[in-house]
Ligand code: ADP
């Protein structure tokens with residue numbers, strides 16, 4: 001796949017949770033093997049659409065960098081970089097914003113959701129899908145791994161590529177979605193909702209640096225139901241099915257194989273098996289995160305090299321854009 005280019009970003013929210021890992025990051029790792037040109041960005045410009053403490057943000061960026069490396073992202077195979085350090089993102093975002101109508105943004109799902117909670121969202125929150133489009137187009141990316149929740153944002157990027165090309169001549173390819181795994185990890189406390197870092201219940205979310213004891217406790221407290229055997233039926237038995245999903249994904253086996261392993265076990269005993277699978281999968285990652293976090297200078301160096309490489313790709317594109325626009 002010579003001419004393909006993959007772009008994806010993740011907000012520096014600190015150490016990822018099991019849902020991020022199984023739903024997104026494992027896929028990121030396999031994409032780096034399948035495509036020759038891949039960029040992964042820690043999108044700190046996006047993160048300030050919500051209030052951030054500067055000291056904590058700086059820590060969170062390094063936590064995310066360490067986590068990505070520990071999960072298997074290889075900076076020799078991909079460009080791993082920090083969005084804010086490549087100022088072309090902000091510049092292209094401004095230009096694309098001038099091609100975006102207000103109503104086009106009003107109906108996007110994240111704005112609807114987050115501005116409702118906040119009453120008054122910022123301009124940054126409102127226009128952040130434009131910045132997302134800039135992130136993608138800045139590298140003339142062709143493929144973007146997205147979850148279903150991001151499909152409408154990718155459609156904006158496609159529209160903006162078309163609109164820009166229409167106004168100023170062909171510059172951007174229209175990026176297409178790489179619909180990533182439909183694997184959704186649910187909250188351990190309310191398995192009708194997804195596992196999320198914003199869940200106020202601590203016991204609901206497994207973080208990839210959780211200790212084996214923490215993992216065991218959280219899984220022991222996981223909501224199941226009044227049936228004692230193990231089966232996979234996400235509609236009627238969301239709690240138990242979530243454990244099967246987690247077991248299969250962390251052990252690298254199919255759901256059927258997981259169920260075979262659960263034969264004869266009640267949900268209580270099965271939780272021990274699931275715990276073992278999760279602990280085994282996360283243990284080396286957790287240890288590697290701790291090693292990497294002890295050497296922040298190394299992490300900064302990895303990011304700094306990624307930033308330069310990203311900038312090298314971005315600057316001729318921005319030069320072309322500026323010229324087309326008439327600057
Ligand atoms: P959160 O919901 O915790 O805020 P994000 O929205 O920052 O997580 O998601 C980052 C990435 O992780 C996205 O690609 C998203 O699709 C994926 N992801 C988040 N939560 C889950 C989950 N519970 N199961 C599977 N994938 C998830």
Ligand code: NA
Pocket residue numbers: none
């Ligand atoms: Na989110």
